[in-house]
Amino acid sequence: MTQKGLLLVVSGPSGVGKGTICxxxxxxxxxxxxxxxxTTRQPRPGETExxxxxxxxxEEFMKMVDADAFLEYMCVFGKNHYGTPKSYVEEQRNAGYDxxxxxxxxxxxxxxxxxDDAVMIFIAPPDMDTLRNxxxxxxxxTPESVARRFGEAIKEIGLAQQYDYIIVNDxxxxxxGQVQSVISxxxxxxxxxxxxxxxxxxxx
Amino acid sequence: MTQKGLLLVVSGPSGVGKGTICxxxxxxxxxxxxxxxxTTRQPRPGETExxxxxxxxxEEFMKMVDADAFLEYMCVFGKNHYGTPKSYVEEQRNAGYDxxxxxxxxxxxxxxxxxDDAVMIFIAPPDMDTLRNxxxxxxxxTPESVARRFGEAIKEIGLAQQYDYIIVNDxxxxxxGQVQSVISxxxxxxxxxxxxxxxxxxxx
Numbered sequence: 572m573t574q575k576g577l578l579l580v581v582s583g584p585s586g587v588g589k590g591t592i593c594x595x596x597x598x599x600x601x602x603x604x605x606x607x608x609x610t611t612r613q614p615r616p617g618e619t620e621x622x623x624x625x626x627x628x629x630e631e632f633m634k635m636v637d638a639d640a641f642l643e644y645m646c647v648f649g650k651n652h653y654g655t656p657k658s659y660v661e662e663q664r665n666a667g668y669d670x671x672x673x674x675x676x677x678x679x680x681x682x683x684x685x686x687d688d689a690v691m692i693f694i695a696p697p698d699m700d701t702l703r704n705x706x707x708x709x710x711x712x713t714p715e716s717v718a719r720r721f722g723e724a725i726k727e728i729g730l731a732q733q734y735d736y737i738i739v740n741d742x743x744x745x746x747x748g749q750v751q752s753v754i755s756x757x758x759x760x761x762x763x764x765x766x767x768x769x770x771x772x773x774x775x
Numbered sequence: 776m777t778q779k780g781l782l783l784v785v786s787g788p789s790g791v792g793k794g795t796i797c798x799x800x801x802x803x804x805x806x807x808x809x810x811x812x813x814t815t816r817q818p819r820p821g822e823t824e825x826x827x828x829x830x831x832x833x834e835e836f837m838k839m840v841d842a843d844a845f846l847e848y849m850c851v852f853g854k855n856h857y858g859t860p861k862s863y864v865e866e867q868r869n870a871g872y873d874x875x876x877x878x879x880x881x882x883x884x885x886x887x888x889x890x891d892d893a894v895m896i897f898i899a900p901p902d903m904d905t906l907r908n909x910x911x912x913x914x915x916x917t918p919e920s921v922a923r924r925f926g927e928a929i930k931e932i933g934l935a936q937q938y939d940y941i942i943v944n945d946x947x948x949x950x951x952g953q954v955q956s957v958i959s960x961x962x963x964x965x966x967x968x969x970x971x972x973x974x975x976x977x978x979x
Contacts, residue, residue, distance in 0.1 A: 693965070695971070695972075695975060696975070698975070698978055699975060699978040700978070728972065728975050728976055729976065731965060731972050732965055732969075732972060734965050735964065735965060736960065736963045736964055736965060737963060737964075737965050737968050737971065737972065738963050739971070748959075749959060749960075749963055751956070752955070752956040752957075752959035752960045752963070753956075753959075753960045753963060755952075755953060755956035755957075755960070756940065756953075756956045756957045756959070756960035756961070757960070759940045759941060759942050759953055759956070759957060760939065760940055760941075761897070761935060761936055761938050761939060761940060761941050764941050765936075767899070767941065767943070768899075768932065768935050768936065768941065771899060771900070771902070771903060771932050772932055772933065774902055774903040774904070
């Protein structure tokens with residue numbers, strides 16, 4: 572009896588550390604996979620089809636859009652497109668893997684619309700000053716970019732209410748532990764254990 | 776900022792080991808209290824008012840029933856009555872304590888009706904043979920009593936769908952760990968962190 576895997580949507584403002592949390596989680600847990608995106612951009616050296624990305628032409632991408640084959644996608648004219656393919660996520664989940672989708676807030680809320688049973692996790696900063704400092708501390712952002720990302724973060728915190736869980740990333744180990752607890756608890760949900768209940772009933 | 780404590784309803788068939796799970800949980804966790812019942816029976820030596828039970832007369836008990844002061848109660852003519860007082864549970868939760876209520880399935884479902892945000896945990900046996908063996912192995916039950924309790928267990932498994940979580944008690948440490956995960960996850964629920972979200976918004 573293999574339980575269907577979860578779709579874990581890990582999201583939150585830029586600079587909150589969601590990528591670091593997901594990497595650590597991947598290193599600690601078995602039976603978990605990162606979602607693989609479809610993209611129209613060219614593969615870079617060392618990138619592998621089906622592992623780094625699914626590389627598709629713009630025409631192929633648009634056919635997938637028409638066929639409603641994405642949980643979410645971002646399609647900007649003249650730019651590379653990115654999308655989360657439903658089929659890959661479903662295949663992994665049906666094989667018993669939990670799938671992590673690390674994604675911005677806008678994308679996350681689109682996924683929620685398409686996937687009823689997605690487990691929505693919002694990663695929050697301990698306070699807004701810390702978030703600003705992290706964005707500045709990256710050293711890769713211009714002051715304008717910091718200001719823009721911080722402005723977006725303000726809007727995004729306002730959308731946290733639409734998630735299932737909120738986890739404060741104050742301490743990495745603690746935050747990862749809390750995500751682990753969410754995963755474990757979700758696997759114990761009655762709605763994810765119908766087969767177990769029927770099995771017990773069948774033994775009577 | 777103290778988060779309101781959870782009401783954890785830990786329930787399941789007779790012999791499933793819910794008492795052992797709750798005892799271990801109490802020894803491992805801070806900020807957690809067992810619910811204290813009201814009873815009309817006489818205190819036994821060593822029992823303390825407000826710790827073991829709240830000891831009340833039958834008249835006082837009935838007044839509490841009329842005042843809707845119980846989350847659930849059992850009132851059998853000519854027998855001692857037992858009930859879970861709302862006020863005690865609410866006081867502890869408002870002080871930031873999680874409250875565990877270890878209770879049979881019938882009582883648990885009554886609590887759910889009165890308390891929307893109760894976290895309903897069903898403890899299940901790994902299989903029905905194991906449950907029967909545990910009931911027999913207690914050595915305190917007559918064959919008739921084993922048969923009756925086992926018959927009730929069959930009905931109770933059928934009610935597991937009305938719970939939030941189902942945890943199989945195959946291995947005590949593992950089962951306790953899963954309850955711990957549920958507690959941690961529930962504390963991370965967005966609906967239990969409105970104050971945190973408002974605080975972050977207030978900092979903008």
